[in-house]
Amino acid sequence: MLLAVIVAPATVSARSSDRNKDMDIDAGNAVYSLDDSQPTVLTEGVTITQGTLDIRANRADITxxxxxxxxxxxxxxxxxLxxxxxxxxxxxxxxxxxxxxLTTEIVIFxxxxxxxxxxxxxxxQRVVYNMRTGQVQSGGKDSGRVKMRILPRNAQGGG
Structure with a gap:
């Protein structure tokens, strides 16, 4: 429950207006199929921006x-991200x-x-976040330990 207090507000309250903005993608290389038969594969310094969302990755596979x-x-x-x-x-x-x-709105880090x-x-080592329910699951067998730091309300912005 405490974990949801930390993480869920961040992801549940992610800038909702971002989904209605244009998405810009920049990559050194792209391989894709016009008929959706294969995932689009972006490599070589991938940058994806949409509103306030800024993603940087070595590779993005988009189905x-x-x-x-x-x-x-x-x-x-x-x-x-x-x-x-x-x-x-x-x-x-x-x-x-x-x-x-995107269909189940589940993100696995x-x-x-x-x-x-x-x-x-x-x-x-592993965090599963359900954007629909706000539930966060982390740690457990084969997933390593979870570490959290919760700052007091009056210390936000500290480190």
């Missing part, structure tokens, strides 16, 4: 159905791999995960 993205897998050393929350505060996340299923926001931080 589409009917011309709409349904799954995005980002890999990097690490992959980095930064976004402003609806209240204007920043949230950042890094992981070796980020797997976002794996490998040296670190999620940081003004109220605190969360780190571990």
């Amino acid at each position: 589409q159905r009917g011309g709409e993205p349904v799954r995005v897998v980002l890999t990097g050393a690490p992959a980095k 930064n976004q402003q929350l609806d209240d204007g505060t920043p949230m950042s996340a890094t992981a070796t791999k980020v797997d976002y299923d 794996t490998g040296n995960v670190r999620i940081q926001q003004p109220r605190g931080s969360l780190s571990g």
Whole structure:
């Protein structure tokens, strides 16, 4: 429950207006199929921006159905995501791999995960976040330990 207090506000309250903005993608290389039969593969310094969302990765695999993205897998050393929350505060996340299923709205961060926001931080080897329910799951068997830091309300913005 405490984990949800830290992470869920950051991701649940991610800038909701960003989804209605244009998405800009920049990569050194792109391989894609016009008929959605194969995922689009972006490599060589991938940057994806949409509103306040800023993603940096070595590789992005984007699976589409009917011309709409349904799954995005980002890999990097690490992959980095930064976004402003609806209240204007920043949230950042890094992981070796980020797997976002747009149909279920579940994001799985794996490998040296670190999620940081003004109220605190969360780190571990695997974090599963359900954007629909706000539920966060981390740690457990084969997933390593979870580390959290929660700052007092009057110390936000400290480190």
